[in-house]
Amino acid sequence: MATLTVCSFAQQNLFGGQAPKSPEVNVDNTVTFRLMAPEAQKVQITGDFLPTQKVNTSYGEYDAPGVADLTKDDKGLWTFTTKEGIKPELYLYNMIIDGVKVTDPSNVYAIRDIANTTSIFLIGGDRADLYKVNKVPHGTVSKIWYNSPTAGLTRRCTVYTPAGYETSKQKYPVLYLLHGIGGDEQAWTELGRAAQILDNLIAQGKAKPMIVVMPNGNISQEACPGETSQGFTVPTMALPKTMDGYFEQAFPDVIKFVENTYRVQKDKAHRAIAGLSMGGFHSLFISINNPDTFDYVGLFSAAVDQQQKGGLDEIYANREQKIDNLFAKHPKLFWIGIGKSDFLYKNNAELRHYLDSKNFKYEYLETEGGHIWRNWRIYLSEFVPKLFK
Template identity: 75%
Template sequence: MKRILLSLTCVMVASTGFAQQALSWDKAPLASPVVNADNTVTFNIVAPEAQKVEITGDFLPVEKVKTSHGVQEITGVEQLKKNEKGVWSYTSSALSPELYTYNLIVDGVKITDPLNVSAVRDIASMFNIFMIGGGVKGLYQVKNVPHGTVAKVWYNSPTAGLTRRMTVYTPAGYETSGTKRYPVLYLLHGIGGDENAWSELGRATQILDNLIAEGKAEPMIVVMTNGNISQEAAPGETSEGFKTPTMMLPKTMDGNFETAFPDVIKFVEHTYRVQSDKNHRAIAGLSMGGFHSLYISINNPDTFGYVGLFSAAVDKQQSGGVISVYENRNQKIDKLFSKSPKLFWIGIGSTDFLYQSNVDLRKYLDSKHYKYTYMETEGGHIWRNWRIYLSEFVQKLFK
């Protein structure tokens, strides 16, 4: 028995030594990605048998491709080079401060980087991430500041007929602030996303922590809902088990989510110490969430004093459902502005496929001389823009 145990121990030690050696480069552990002093980034992978290794990510220049739906932007691809030890490498150009995503492609198969444990899910795809300079204005990194609390909270939605989940951010000091009441931002995701999207992909927690600590944003509660009204919660975290995430869900933009949204507000105002008046409520969202924010606000003109549309999918409703939610849009906009909202904010990328829809909305607002704030950035329908929009929008709330 002792001989068997000794033999197993030797095998384990030998195996461990081989694994460490395989991940070594000049006796130092191989790393990827490596952010260099000049803000270039080096990516490495050990793949001695591979014939071709590539990298694709949002840090690379986009390629414009003509399709039947017009010109679309495709993420660029670059080749890695292999050395005599079977290590493939690529070094980027110098990058601006930002949170970036990428994948490796080995012999045509897209994978995550085996040397990078930092990854996020976007719908049904997994991406590795890395950061330069703490992100835009340093807002995306975890800093040594007071931190808010993020909770996954279940609530009953009688309208949807489900118990559903939301993500709730409460600012630093909420738990010890006695009877103090806080304003609320309802923050909505895009199609295919869920209640995890803004806290994971959008860096909402870090953005709020940092801006509040800097005195640039008011301490607020942020409610990040699941905008797919047919879902209990994010895929894999429900009673349905490990379902594959998809964009093709029923009732996403057919009026059902808007109709059920009062269930969210009722739960929040019953559960948390919030200021429950129009001037202390805000709603904002990206893409489908911007669509929802528009129609929730104009159908409830006395509910929100602040409205934010980030690359909003204006007028992209599905057929069927609760059609009355989308009827008489312009008359409902008129009603909203007759109530003098404190802020109506629109942000869009210059190459976003929804750009023209937002132009058309702005034309109507301009024709009526309605006051709104507009921000146009470079790029398309991407998280890089939405993080910026959130950072700008929250600084204007509840002043």
Template identity: 55%
Template structure:
């Protein structure tokens, strides 16, 4: 009798739980963000006990956060003006505490912050969208870096058809900024989507894209190596002290021994944003016969800290050597309001005074992924022609 009673209670509990779930499923779904036909976007957050809710994001055409309005049902709302085509990120600030949108499952980590994202199409953001075209493959690969005395990880994009083919491909080495890692360009930069779409349209040649971790003190992205879960930081040991440049050969060696690569200077390119632009400048200069194509996206050109690295010796002469070695493209992009604008202008003056030819693109905006994605879209079609 006792066992029968227990069984009855378990069944009753299950039925009650199931009924509660059914009732929950009948509740009105909260849509946020909602993109309207005119490209305005409405954000919603259910927070009936909150005193103040703000919207924070790169789609706001104003200084600071936008105040959301509380409705009678406890839902806070805010509707933007019509937005330009772009991939946007945002968060809510609830009574002073930054939080994510529980109605939006699409999130990306940017250094130590996690933000929600959404895409407004019918424009340049179509480059970043997944479209009905042949797709390449993203792989996270571990490799041995003897000059760093550790195994490290990088991300590799191989173009559509790589696995079933036999041909050799050119390679673009694509470097992230300070605080980033081998996941940054794939997640925030939408590299695979951009390459898939450009290749499908015949605008870019099929190529392999290598996205390494530029923080040589790390094995891999935070939470992905033996150090476990820790809070990511911007400044790490060996940041811009020459160690990344000195050990970059380990990456090239791994790629050229593991993939079907055309290992010729004319088939190698290197580009990077911010700190990655700094690395691209000096790696390409330090190994002047290695790359035919160089891209500097908002490059961090600034005075160096204390370092004994040979990488930063004889900069003027090694630049001249690099430019005299048949360099096909030296590409620089910067936003008009980027905090690095002045240092990039000074660097351009150096190149001009030495009659070193380069391509220069000046865009609106500042030090943002919106610009760096655009620069990748502009840079990639010019490679390996």
């Protein structure tokens, strides 16, 4: 705190009340980061724009964001500029001041991922233009409360309705889009840029106008941390009943609410379900336990084979037979995406091996990198244009 206090006063003295510009995207797409901290002994930056480093965990080896040192001038201004231009993408980063990880004090744009808050910046161009707010018609993002009798809670979900929904009488197809472990009903709109991706793809004529429902996949929660009757609880991944069958059991409550509240097409051909990591796990088991409900299924880095013991084991029993039953109903799309260095790569390869052994038709996308939002944004932007054709 002392370091940050000195930082704020020093910035005012040096720049006349103006903080140093950080980050600054240069004309060659190199990026410069600045921090005024005269009393700091060491300042570093960590983010997904830097070369990754290998980290070993109980889940296996995975790629973590790299770390780079900032250099200090005689006025106490620390600076780092990337060696080369950065490719178009939405990037996340933090400063590390004498071992304490903080957001960039000069960058007001930050987002929360579980219990971590990170600064963000965007390099436009190519696919990253889908993540920008462009001059196109915009949909509406609402945070809606619904009753879940199965969970015994009033719960919240985030709902995207496409541009023109409020003034039309049209009925729309629905994509149910699920987050990963530790996430919540805000993850896909904040970290995943789902609203921007949908707005832009629909405006370009590459995707059908659709409603996207993003429920909270933690069945023990009313809503995201800090916005429930429990007050300002600390966000954590260690929540009860995350992958033990109870969310899958309660999922029909979400569908019932949506179909009673919104103008939607209420048949299999106009329902899709997809999710990342834990949400991919949920999407798999919700779809195979309800083979007449969804014609489109998307598994993004799905955490298959990660179910918890002691829950509703019948949800997870006879998985291969249930997969057979799903494909016997001829779904229009079964889609799998995974990063080459994802710690769940082997699990997904084993699922694909089973599908191949049965000659079941599916689409597969393999990308660089691991278990990261960069990949999940790619998967969403690839999956959505294939829906409801």
